[in-house]
Amino acid sequence: MLSLRSVSASYGSSEVLFDIALDVGAGEVVTFLGRNGMGKTTTIRTIMGLMKPLSGHITFKGEDLDGLPADRVARLGIGLVPEGRQIFTALTVRENLVATAANRLGRDNPWTLARIFALFPRLDERQAQNGATLSGGEQQMLAIGRALMTNPDLLILDEATEGLAPVIRAEIWRCIETLKQAGQSILIVDKNLAVLERIADRHYVIEKGRTIWSGTSADLARDRAEVHRHVAF
Ligand SMILES: Nc1ncnc2c1ncn2[C@@H]1O[C@H](COP(=O)(O)OP(=O)(O)OP(=O)(O)O)[C@@H](O)[C@H]1O
Ligand SMILES: [Mg+2]
Known part of the structure; x- marks a missing residue:
């Protein structure tokens, strides 16, 4: 993909x-790890x-992404949950979710507000609450819900559990597992190796701009000490 x-x-x-190599297949959950x-x-x-590569190739569903503007990339079906969440703080939960909602690829059974609220009951209870007044965890759930409302073929999460309480983290991981079971392709940047080894199919480790290790969760279990050295602080 x-x-x-x-x-x-x-x-x-x-x-x-310098030299990044990475693949995410259809229905795969892949991690991108590094300090x-x-x-x-x-x-x-x-x-x-959002940036132009100096060299190399990026393809998505067989199409060349090199040099395409960000709005075109998003419309091809990549949904981003950016680092730092970046929800619309002046809008309510409900408004955040509908603001960028679209089913451009004509998906069967597209995401709806009801489905997002079933996935994240905390958001359901806070539909009319302003984005700025949500807790960090709730903002993160909203950022994920907002990305899902674009019905992406590939969901990318950049540090979705950073700085969150363990119980909120667990809720986000549960959501990722639900999405995986539904066949969603997901690329995850995170540092929680133990959880990711269980949830994800494959992993990449980056160091100083180069992909230095890649493998399946079974490979990760075998090389855990080495990978941990490159990922832990
Ligand atoms: N806008 C920018 N201008 C100049 N240098 C930048 C800019 N953004 C990031 N960098 C530098 O690029 C390098 C890689 O940063 P990047 O944000 O991609 O790291 P990261 O792996 O996502 O780190 P983290 O885990 O802290 O989020 C860093 O040395 C950073 O200082
Ligand atoms: Mg980062």
Whole structure:
């Protein structure tokens, strides 16, 4: 579904990505792991068309994404839950969910408010509440709900559980598992190896802008010590 080959990118003269390789197949849950500042968010920005790659190739559903503007990439069916959530703080929960809702790909059984509220009962109880007044966990759930309302073929989550209480994290992981069972393709940036080893199919580790390890969850269990060294702080 998504494929990155030898992708490099820079901010001005400072090169941040050197050699990123990554694949997400249909229905797969894949993680993208690495310490702070290694280039995970930059890679996602490059996939989303928010930055132009210096070199390399990015394809999505067989189409070349290289150089496509961000709105086109989103319309092809990639839904992003960005780092820092970035919900619309002046809008209510319900307004956030409908603001960007679309079924451009003509999906059967598209996401509705009712389905989002069934997935996240906390949002149901707070439909009329302003985005700014939600807790961090509720904002994160709203950011996920908002991305789902675009009915994406691929959902990308950038640090969706960062800074959240364990009980809220668990709720988000439960949601990811539900989405996986429904066949949703998902790319996850996170640092919770133990949970991800259980939930995800495959994993990539990035260090200083290069993909340095990749494997299945079984490979990860075998190489746990090595991977942990590259991912833990
Ligand atoms: N707008 C920017 N201008 C210049 N350099 C940047 C910019 N954004 C990020 N960088 C640098 O690019 C490198 C990679 O940053 P990036 O945000 O991709 O890392 P990350 O792996 O997502 O880290 P984290 O886990 O902390 O979110 C870092 O050295 C960072 O300082
Ligand atoms: Mg980041």
